[in-house]
Amino acid sequence: xxxxxxxxxxxNFEKGxxxxxxxxxxxxxxxxxxxxxxxxxxxxxxEYLGEIEAHHxxxxxxxxxxxxxxxxxxxxxxxxxxxxxCLAMRAMEVNRIKALGMVGDMKEAFExxxxxxxxxIPARWALIEIYLQLPGIFGxxxxxxxSYSNQLAQLSPVDGYLSRGRIDVYFKRYTAxxxxxxxxxxxxxSKNTFQKLYNLYLNxxxxxxxxxxxxxxxxx
Numbered sequence: 001x002x003x004x005x006x007x008x009x010x011x012n013f014e015k016g017x018x019x020x021x022x023x024x025x026x027x028x029x030x031x032x033x034x035x036x037x038x039x040x041x042x043x044x045x046x047e048y049l050g051e052i053e054a055h056h057x058x059x060x061x062x063x064x065x066x067x068x069x070x071x072x073x074x075x076x077x078x079x080x081x082x083x084x085x086c087l088a089m090r091a092m093e094v095n096r097i098k099a100l101g102m103v104g105d106m107k108e109a110f111e112x113x114x115x116x117x118x119x120x121i122p123a124r125w126a127l128i129e130i131y132l133q134l135p136g137i138f139g140x141x142x143x144x145x146x147s148y149s150n151q152l153a154q155l156s157p158v159d160g161y162l163s164r165g166r167i168d169v170y171f172k173r174y175t176a177x178x179x180x181x182x183x184x185x186x187x188x189x190s191k192n193t194f195q196k197l198y199n200l201y202l203n204x205x206x207x208x209x210x211x212x213x214x215x216x217x218x219x220x
Contacts, residue, residue, distance in 0.1 A: 016048065025052045041072055050082065059090035070109075077117035084109030084126060100138055106130060119155055124148045128163055132170045142167065158188040162196060174204045194218045 016031035029052045032045050039045060050065030066083035073079055087106045091099035107130060113123040128148045134140030145167050153160025165180035181200055185193040194214065201211035 013045070016045075020048055020052070025055055028052060041068075043069065043072060046072075047079075050086075054082070054086060054089075057089070059086045059093070062086040063090065070112075075116060077113040077120050077123070080109045080116065081113040081120065081123045081126070084113070084123070088126060088130070103130065103134065103139065121152060121155055121159055124152050124155075125159070125163065128152075128166065132167065142171070158184050158190075158193065161187070162193065165196065165200075169200065169204065172204075174200065178205065189218075 012031050013035055016028045016035070019025075019028035019031065029049065032049050032052070035042065035045050036049065046065050046069050050062050050069065053059075053062035053065060063083055063086035066079055066086055070076070070079040070083050084106045087102050087109065091102045091106070094102075107127065110123040110126045110130075113120050114127075117123075125148075128145045131139075131141045131145040131148070146164070149160060149163040149167060152163050161180045161184035165177045165184065168174070168177035168180060177200055178197070181193070181197040185197050187193075198211050198214055198218075201207045201214065
């Protein structure tokens with residue numbers, strides 16, 4: 001009796017996976033939601049649904065899935081990070097008072113991700129943004145942002161320089177930001193490091209000549 005049901009579930013899960021990887025998210029979502037009715041604690045199904053909601057920018061629904069995942073798998077750092085990420089994106093959509101009420105859960109989720117995975121780079125980036133964006137009266141702190149930037153530098157010199165440059169840009173210290181972004185680009189030589197420095201020249205330092213020269217060197 002149960003064998004056909006198991007085979008049906010496996011076949012449909014594989015179909016849902018293929019649709020997901022083909023970026024046919026709406027079709028995949030229908031299949032995964034149907035699977036969840038009979039397997040409400042299936043880890044991969046919950047994860048795919050969380051990712052789909054995040055793709056749709058349905059942050060509140062995404063947070064529900066990742067909250068369940070972190071409860072089912074309390075030693076998996078990424079589930080805490082993705083839960084915190086959904087909360088952070090949701091906080092940008094709601095009013096200021098409600099957003100401030102979500103900060104504690106965000107910080108707790110990102111800090112837990114780091115505790116579970118001491119090399120977790122994205123969680124540190126998220127905490128830097130929180131400490132930059134929060135008013136001082138509600139816990140905002142440049143020194144704490146710098147502390148996480150220093151941790152990033154130990155894990156990845158490129159991320160260390162990029163994050164310090166990000167902090168400088170936030171406080172409009174554009175000359176200092178330039179130095180940090182140059183160091184990041186010298187090490188990384190990636191599209192990301194190029195873009196950070198290029199945007200700084202173009203949009204903050206108002207130096208189209210430097211922007212043009214950088215682009216010519218990066219894109220011969």
